[in-house]
Amino acid sequence: xxxxxxxxxxxxxSQYIELxxxxxxxLITEHNRVVAELKYPEKENSDKNIQKILNxxxxxxxLIPAKRKSTQISKIQKQNLNQKKLGDWWALYQDSKEDxx
Numbered sequence: 001x002x003x004x005x006x007x008x009x010x011x012x013x014s015q016y017i018e019l020x021x022x023x024x025x026x027l028i029t030e031h032n033r034v035v036a037e038l039k040y041p042e043k044e045n046s047d048k049n050i051q052k053i054l055n056x057x058x059x060x061x062x063l064i065p066a067k068r069k070s071t072q073i074s075k076i077q078k079q080n081l082n083q084k085k086l087g088d089w090w091a092l093y094q095d096s097k098e099d100x101x
Contacts (some may be wrong), residue, residue: 001024001025001026001027002024002025002027003029004028004029005029006028006029006030009028020038020039020040021040025037025038026039
């Protein structure tokens with residue numbers, strides 16, 4: 001495990017990221033106190049586990065999932081299928097605000 005100050009980390013970030021990619025853990029310090037840790041994500045942090053965590057937070061009422069109305073999705077899909085310019089994104093945004101609830 002390597003320990004590095006914030007200033008040093010900022011100056012040589014890509015080198016420390018390479019160390020992390022190779023399996024090394026990097027402790028980040030500020031005034032000789034550990035404030036963070038960089039480490040390679042474990043297999044436990046897969047998309048399935050992240051989805052489980054999001055579902056748990058939702059069921060506990062700590063998270064409200066984002067919702068997009070199907071009308072907005074269909075407008076975007078039609079524009080993409082026709083391979084036209086994405087269209088007036090501001091109008092889509094305004095429509096989505098007006099269609100709330």
